Amino acid sequence: MEFKKFFLKANNELEGDSPMQRSRRITCPKCQKKLMVSKVRKNYFVCPECGNYFGVRSRRRALMLCDKRSFVELFADLESRNILGFPEYEDKLNAAMKKSREKEGVVCGEGTIGGIRVCIFAMDANFMMGSMGAVVGEKITRLFEYASEESLPVIGVTVSGGARMQEGMISLMQMSKVSAAVKRHSDKGNLYIVLLTNPTTGGVDASFAMQGDITLAEPGARVGFAGPRVIEKTLNQVLPGNFQRAERVLECGFIDEVVPREKQREVLQQILKVHSKKLLNA
Structure with a gap:
């Protein structure tokens, strides 16, 4: 590894971090x-x-949530290629790498929060809108497998427009692939916490983004499968202004809590401490 x-x-x-940039x-x-x-x-x-x-970059998320200098990246060598020979996909990948300065749409690693070891993945909207391709699915799957071996909780920070169409069915298969890894991780009694950010939609929302033991969300985050414009055209009616927003999704029971960004690390630390005590008393 x-x-x-x-x-x-x-x-x-x-x-x-230079004075001029700040x-x-x-x-x-x-x-x-x-x-x-x-x-x-x-x-x-x-x-x-x-x-x-x-919007917050995936690496910045790690800095904000993990203890200082505790994060170690995993699977950093994996990157997408044009498996199906989709026209102009190489150009799109190169543009995404240049824009995000990442090899892929998710960063995975291990760190500590309040001194407690965790695995964490953070998706990046700057890489093709956090779309889910084969490598995104592979990296998250490997992270869950590593967490299962080490008996570690997983924290997932999601932002995505859904599956990556340039990889066709291979992209869609990542939904079941990651879901199976989540299930194996859960079967071993491990904790999975999801933090939904704006937007979390499509196949990511339809799979591992909504499979956490505890589901948190940022204020105002859009959470749903299809976008509101598609739904409006399908239903031929105007949707309410709070449609698919985290606060409304919370009211419908799909989210456990909407947590402001300045409180997220504190809330995660509290959850992890409670879970750790339960494991010790089991």
Whole structure:
């Protein structure tokens, strides 16, 4: 098994640790206010003016959730190729790698939260909208298998537009492949916590994103299978404004709690401590 030490990459306008990068200003897409990058980062990548949630890179998620310098990346050498010879897929993969500075749409690894060992995977919307291809499925499956061997809990941070059409049926097969690994992990009495972020849709929502023992979500995250435009055209009626939003999905019983970003690490630590005590008393 290949391990790679975790280093945060400066790969978007909110990343980077130099004084010049931190002093830059960006525009909030919701309220249109000019914001200091340093203030947005200090506020957990949430607009201090209107509360809009900025997207967070997969590696930054690891930094935010895990104890400092505890994260070690796994399976970093895996990357997609054009298995089916789909036209222009190589170009799309290269563009996604350049945009995200990642080899794939998910980062997997092991770290600690509150001193408790965990496995964690975080999907990245900057890599083809976090779409699920063969390598995404393989990396997450391997992570669950590793967690099963080590008797570790898994924390999954999901963001996805669904299956990757350029890989056809191979992409769709990842739904059952990962689901089987989740089941084996569960059968051994291990914990799986999911954190749904905006958006979590398609085949990811229809499989491992909704199979956690405990399901959390960020405020305002869109959670569902098909998009609202497709559903509106199918039903020929206008949907309510909160349709598929985390708060509404919580009301319907599919989510256990909507957790603000600044509270997520604390909530995860509490859940892990309770679970660890149960295991010790079993």
